[in-house]
Amino acid sequence: MYSLIDTHAHLDELQNLDSTLDNARERGIVAIIAVGSDYRSNIKTLEISQKYPSFVFPALGLHPWQLGELNSSQVNGELEFIEQNITQAIAIGEIGLDYDKRVVKRASKEFQKEVLALFLELARKYDKPVSLHTRYAWRDALQLVQDAGIAKAVFHWFTGFSSVLRDIINGGYYVSATPAAEYHEEHRRAVKETPMDKLLLETDCPVYYGRGTKYRSAPADITRSLGAVAQLKGLDEAAVAEHTTRNAIVLFSLPGVIASPHRHCEPFASCHSDPDSECNEEEREESQDAQDRLREAISIAVESQKEE
Numbered sequence: 001m002y003s004l005i006d007t008h009a010h011l012d013e014l015q016n017l018d019s020t021l022d023n024a025r026e027r028g029i030v031a032i033i034a035v036g037s038d039y040r041s042n043i044k045t046l047e048i049s050q051k052y053p054s055f056v057f058p059a060l061g062l063h064p065w066q067l068g069e070l071n072s073s074q075v076n077g078e079l080e081f082i083e084q085n086i087t088q089a090i091a092i093g094e095i096g097l098d099y100d101k102r103v104v105k106r107a108s109k110e111f112q113k114e115v116l117a118l119f120l121e122l123a124r125k126y127d128k129p130v131s132l133h134t135r136y137a138w139r140d141a142l143q144l145v146q147d148a149g150i151a152k153a154v155f156h157w158f159t160g161f162s163s164v165l166r167d168i169i170n171g172g173y174y175v176s177a178t179p180a181a182e183y184h185e186e187h188r189r190a191v192k193e194t195p196m197d198k199l200l201l202e203t204d205c206p207v208y209y210g211r212g213t214k215y216r217s218a219p220a221d222i223t224r225s226l227g228a229v230a231q232l233k234g235l236d237e238a239a240v241a242e243h244t245t246r247n248a249i250v251l252f253s254l255p256g257v258i259a260s261p262h263r264h265c266e267p268f269a270s271c272h273s274d275p276d277s278e279c280n281e282e283e284r285e286e287s288q289d290a291q292d293r294l295r296e297a298i299s300i301a302v303e304s305q306k307e308e
């Protein structure tokens with residue numbers, strides 16, 4: 001079993017989270033970057049990360065799909081909330097642009113770009129990596145990222161042109177592979193063309209994947225992303241796991257954000273939802289286990305980096 005990191009998951013949209021995350025651990029997942037889509041989703045994502053410290057790390061964002069419902073002052077409210085919680089956020093995301101005509105009908109390209117620029121500015125101010133949705137807007141998104149002076153970014157589930165991909169790589173940014181790398185032509189080409197030191201794995205769960213029969217994804221399906229990348233690259237899965245996990249550790253600065261052993265009993269944690277209650281022993285142990293697994297993955301990654 002390999003140590004894997006799901007770098008883009010919508011955990012706030014999943015049910016039966018306890019058993020879903022147990023499955024993820026059983027498949028070797030040592031960390032999950034949980035992305036938020038709007039105010040409610042960001043709150044839920046924060047709560048989930050507090051319940052699973054050192055395992056679920058929250059990114060806070062505003063998805064372009066949510067912009068149709070919002071005016072400029074509401075967008076500012078979303079920004080303010082994120083800034084108030086910025087110390088907890090491992091990244092800003094999911095943010096981005098979506099030029100699909102159904103999306104543009106509800107939120108113009110101009111409005112989308114204006115909003116993205118604001119979030120990139122926030123990311124730059126606090127030196128946070130960004131997790132980007134860029135469907136049919138690859139060049140504009142890259143331009144805005146570079147204009148904002150962003151140092152760390154992942155273009156998630158990238159399906160864009162090779163010319164833009166080349167500039168993403170040259171800019172030092174990352175691309176992540178979903179389970180669609182098993183069958184989706186543009187995504188497969190992008191994965192093939194991305195060097196191993198710029199590639200991450202993700203599920204974007206609970207997205208439905210598959211040609212013909214579709215399945216609703218969960219973090220455990222990261223092994224499909226892993227298998228597809230290994231096949232496309234002609235590498236064994238162990239090598240792909242090692243590279244992609246190391247890349248995620250570097251991009252999200254994971255060694256610096258492992259929760260303190262007492263994180264489980266800080267406010268918000270489920271064992272203290274009732275302020276008079278005692279610490280939940282089981283949760284404290286779980287939290288300690290999560291830390292141990294991640295620390296081990298990090299030390300292996302650091303060792304393998306030294307060897308190269």
Ligand SMILES: [Zn+2]
Pocket residue numbers: 008010035094204
């Ligand atoms: Zn997503």
